[in-house]
Amino acid sequence: MVSKKIVLHFPKRLVDRPIVYHLIKDFSLEFNILKASVTPEQEGLMVLELKGKQEDYDKGIHYLTGNGVIIESLSQNVIRNEGRCTHCGACVTVCPVGAFELDTVSRQTKFHNSKCIACGLCIKACPPRAMELHF
Amino acid sequence: MPKTIEEINLKIKNGEAVVFTAEEIIGVVKEKGLKKATEEVDVVTTGTFGPMCSSGAYLNIGHSQPRIKLGGGRVYLNDVPAYTGLAAVDIFIGATATPDDDPRNKVYPGEFNYGGGHVIEELVAGKDIRLEATAYGTDCYPRKKLETWINLKDLNEAVLFNMRNAYQNYNVATNLSNKTIYTYMGILKHNLGNVTYCSAGQLSPLLNDPYYKTIGIGTKVFFGGGVGYVAWQGTQFNPTVPRTENGVPKGGAGTLALIGDLKQMSSRWLVGTSMLGYGPTLTVGVGVPIPILSEEVLKYTTVTDEEIIGTIYDYSDAYPNRRAEPIGEVTYAQLRSGKITLQGKxxxxxxxxxxxxxxxxxNTLKEWLKTGKFELTEPVAPLPSVESGLTFKPLKERPIEH
Incomplete structure (x- = not known):
């Protein structure tokens, strides 16, 4: 079983089609809608937690991309507000996947967005509240 | 020949002062030797930027028409309560003040996204602040209610007055229990999951002048992006803690009470801060210039993170129960490497x-000194040093009989 949080961007032409319905019907995937913003004649956005067998999950993702849905992993949506970050480094030991790293030369705290799993732990742990979750 | 502050100020005025940061001076002295460096160097600059809870600002908001006596009444700034036990329109907003309707730790761990520290940051940033006040009304101050926007530029006085800043070294924190705890030292994960520390180490003002030979009452400093002064020794001043051979305290020792005009400060250096499960506070920028008056003074400024020792405490039990049971010592160089070994882990x-x-x-302070923007002051009185015998006393509780 896999369970991943993903962001779906629907182009205008797909907004009025029952795309997500096929994930359940054809691929037996479970999903939980974390956020959705779908308006007729506009691009749609949906944040899903998608769960199922790895094989079905891969097929489901293939179905979505084949239909023109653009998929991002949720991690791309935790961003650091550079204006508020003081580079104190309090986040370094809070992140469960080591997405923050203290540069031992510059002593700045680096944020490796690619490692982020968007768990959100850093958001409340950051003393100046520089980490923001953007859907 | 020993230099005087007057001589150094003359060089500053002429744009000729030789200034290094407390980080740079380590290499300079290594290269030139102590004697030659003492002759050449005029000032060493220090800095620290961390959460400092004993911070706050007093404001005089001006008199309304008709007048209101806020003194003894209640005042809120953006819903955060301010202290009013003063004259009619003087108020004090403290960094850790929390809105009355904040759930605090009822929803554990509380987020504390907005408090006194954030009010100070927004005030300094020039934002309008909502003031709501109630008072009891007197013959000379009849008004009982006031709701108005206030702005830093319109206040008569806005003075940052921090009772305890720039701690000379500090506890290093960890958690020996089997659950995560939320402290003023940050989130501490269970079973020695992490270690947190809070000192600028080799850059920290009082660690570069461990016996307070140059820093005293009246010393002019970088304060919140503007200029401030040492008003007094800070609260919990404790010069008699154990020290290394170099005089470096192994734990929290000296502190500074600082004062300065909020109107010339900047929100880059006064940042509203939220400690999860603990409370709101203010991150304050402080920098102190150290005039190189003798070889001894210069020697102290060459302290490195390898020579500064922090003492580790368990914040799940020993610290909250006020038991002086350190679980280890560690240097700031080790701490800054990202990993330490503690109890074999x-x-x-x-x-x-x-x-x-x-x-x-x-570096900013260095620039100010080199370009003649900032002159040094002569302290008007020293801070109490080791020979004062001053200690930081715990509270001796005396039960009240009813």
Whole structure:
């Protein structure tokens, strides 16, 4: 079983089609809608937690991309507000996947967005509240 | 020949002062030797940028028409309560003040997204602040209610007055219990999950003048992006803690009470801060210039993170129960490497005070001194040092009989 949080961007032409319905019907995937913003004649956005067998999950993702849905992993949506970050480094030991790293030369705290799993732990742990979750 | 502050100020005025940061001076002295460096160097600059809870600002908001006596009444700034036990329109907003309707730790761990520290940051940033006040009304101050926007530029006085800043060294924190705890030293994960620390180390003002030979009452400093002065020794001043051979205290020792005009400060150096499960506070930027008056004074400024020792305490039990049971000692160089070994376990470390921003303060102060923007002051009285015998006393509770 896999369970991943993903962001779906629907182009205008797909907004009025029952795309997500096929994930359940054809691929037996479970999903939980974390956020959705779908308006007729506009691009749609949906944040899903998608769960199922790895094989079905891969097929489901293939179905979505084949239909023109653009998929991002949720991690791309935790961003650091550079204006508020003081580079104190309090986040370094809070992140469960080591997405923050203290540069031992510059002593700045680096944020490796690619490692982020968007768990959100850093958001409340950051003393100046520089980490923001953007859907 | 020993220099005087007057002589150094003359060089500053002429744009000729030789200034290094407390980080740079380490290499300078290594290269030139103590004697030659003492002759050449005029000032060493320090800096620190960390959460400092004993911070706050007093404001005089001006008199309304008709008049209101806020003294003895209630005042809220953006819903955060301010202290009013003063004259009619003087109020004090403290960094850790929390809105009355904040759930605090009822929803554990509380987020504390907005408090006194954030009010100060927004005030300094020039934002309008909502003031709501109630008073009891007198013959000379009849008004009982006031709701108005206030702005820093319209206040008569806005003075940052911090009772305890720039701690000379500090506890290093960890958690020996089997659950995560939320402290003023940050989130501490269970079973020695991490270690946190909060000092600028080799850049920290009082660690570069461990016996307070140059820093005294009246010393002019970088304060919140503007200029401030040492008003007094800070609260909990404790010069008699154990020290290393170099005089470096192994734990929290000296502190500074600082004062300065909020109107010339900047929100880059006064940042509203939220400690999860603990409360709101203010991150404050402080930088102190150290005039190189003798070889001894210069020698102290060459202290390195390898020579500064922090003492580790368990914040799940020993600290909250006020038991002086350290579980180890560690150097700041070890802490800054990202991992230390504690009780046979490799433990990741995290800082709460910003070294890069502390360095920026030291460099800013250096620039001010080199361009004649900032002159040194002669202290008017010394801070109590080791020979004072001063200690930091615990509270001796005396039960009240009913």
């Amino acid at each position: 490799k433990v990741p470390t995290a800082s709460l005070s910003s070294y890069p921003r502390a360095l920026e303060i030291a």
